[in-house]
Amino acid sequence: MMSDYRCSVCGGRYENRRVTVELYNPQDELIVVKNVPAEVCVQCGDELFTAEITHQLLELSKTPPLPIATLQVPVYDLAAA
Ligand SMILES: [Zn+2]
Known part of the structure; x- marks a missing residue:
């Protein structure tokens, strides 16, 4: 579809x-799709994501289904290091 795009x-x-996307939902929680x-x-x-995929990701973050897995991730602040 966008194969000629540079x-x-x-x-x-x-x-x-197919990629794994990390984004923040409206509650500012990190979710992984x-x-x-x-x-x-x-x-x-x-x-690059199509407008439809972007829309789907946004909808998913707003009204998520049950996750297939839950991750616990450490969070760091470079300014505090
Ligand atoms: Zn490039």
Whole structure:
């Protein structure tokens, strides 16, 4: 679909991949979504999502289904290090 589109960062080609997306929901909690279809730059890894996928991610973050797994992740603050 966007196969002729060149990366604005490095000029590389994009290819269709399934990626894992990390985003914050409206409660400012980190959520992880697997198997998100994206166009990924083969050179620098820049990720592009269609408007429909972006919309789906937004909806998922607002009204999430039961997660398939729950992760516990450590959080660091570089300013405090
Ligand atoms: Zn690139």
